[in-house]
Amino acid sequence: MSDSESEDEGANRQLKFVLLGDGASGKTSLATRFVHDSFGKQYKQTIGLDFFLKRITLPGNINVTLHVWDIGGQTIGSKMLDKYIYGAQAILLVYDVTNQQSFENLENWHNVVKKVNEESETQPRVALVGNKIDLEHMRTVKIDKHLQFCQESHSSSHFVSAKTGDSVFLCFQGIAANLVDVKLNRAEIEQLQNVVRADIVNYSQEPETRSVHSPRSSMCTIQ
Numbered sequence: 162m163s164d165s166e167s168e169d170e171g172a173n174r175q176l177k178f179v180l181l182g183d184g185a186s187g188k189t190s191l192a193t194r195f196v197h198d199s200f201g202k203q204y205k206q207t208i209g210l211d212f213f214l215k216r217i218t219l220p221g222n223i224n225v226t227l228h229v230w231d232i233g234g235q236t237i238g239s240k241m242l243d244k245y246i247y248g249a250q251a252i253l254l255v256y257d258v259t260n261q262q263s264f265e266n267l268e269n270w271h272n273v274v275k276k277v278n279e280e281s282e283t284q285p286r287v288a289l290v291g292n293k294i295d296l297e298h299m300r301t302v303k304i305d306k307h308l309q310f311c312q313e314s315h316s317s318s319h320f321v322s323a324k325t326g327d328s329v330f331l332c333f334q335g336i337a338a339n340l341v342d343v344k345l346n347r348a349e350i351e352q353l354q355n356v357v358r359a360d361i362v363n364y365s366q367e368p369e370t371r372s373v374h375s376p377r378s379s380m381c382t383i384q
C-alpha cells in the first residue's frame with residue numbers, strides 16, 4: 162500500500178457493523194433511524210440481508226464510514242450467515258425488550274459469532290442492544306438479565322428506541338468511537354442521546370400521573 166493510500170485510510174476508517182437478532186426485533190428500524198433518521202411503523206421482513214452506509218465524524222475530526230449489514234432474522238440457520246459476520250469490527254446483538262424469546266434466542270446468534278471468531282483474525286466488539294424502550298411499560302426482559310449477558314459475553318450494553326431515536330446515535334457512534342480509540346466526553350454523549358420526548362398518554366382508567374423511566378432513557382410519559 163502506498164503512503165497516500167494508507168493516509169487516506171487513516172483519514173477515513175471503514176468499519177463493518179453487523180446487526181443480528183430475531184425477526185421483528187428492530188434491526189432494520191435501527192439502521193434506518195441511524196442512517197436516515199426516520200422510522201416506519203410497518204413491518205417488512207428483511208430477506209437475506211440489507212446494506213446501509215453512513216459517514217460520521219468523531220471528535221478530533223476523525224472520519225469513519227460505517228458499513229451496516231442488516232441481517233434478516235430468518236438467516237439463523239443459513240450457511241451464508243458465517244460469511245456475513247466474517248470480518249466485522251462490531252456485532253450488534255439486537256433484541257426487543259418486550260419479547261423475552263428474542264432475548265433468549267440471542268444465545269444462538271452469539272454462538273454463531275463465537276464460531277466465526279475462532280476462524281477469524283479480527284475479533285469484533287460485541288454489543289448487546291435492547292430495542293423498543295419506548296415500550297418500557299411492556300418490558301419483559303429484566304435489566305439484570307441484560308447486564309448478566311453483557312458481563313458473560315464481554316459485551317457493551319445499550320438500551321435504545323428506533324421509534325423515538327432515543328440513544329440510537331449514541332449506540333452506533335459510541336461503538337465506532339471505541340473502535341478507533343476516541344473518547345466521547347459527557348457533553349458529546351448527552352448530545353448523541355438526542356431525544357428528550359414526552360408522549361401524551363391518555364390513561365383513562367388510571368387517573369394518577371404516571372412516569373416511566375428506563376435506564377439511560379430520556380423517555381417519560383405524562384398525562
Ligand SMILES: Nc1nc2c(ncn2[C@@H]2O[C@H](COP(=O)(O)OP(=O)(O)OP(=O)(O)O)[C@@H](O)[C@H]2O)c(=O)[nH]1
Nearest residue numbers: 184185186187188189190202204207234293323324
Ligand atoms: N415501538 C417500537 N416499535 C419498533 C421499534 N423498532 C422497530 N419497531 C417495529 O418493530 C417491527 C419490526 O421492525 P424491523 O426493524 O423490521 O425488525 P427486523 O429486526 O429488521 O426484522 P427482520 O427483517 O425480520 O429481521 C416494525 O413494525 C417496526 O416498526 C421501536 O424502537 N419501538
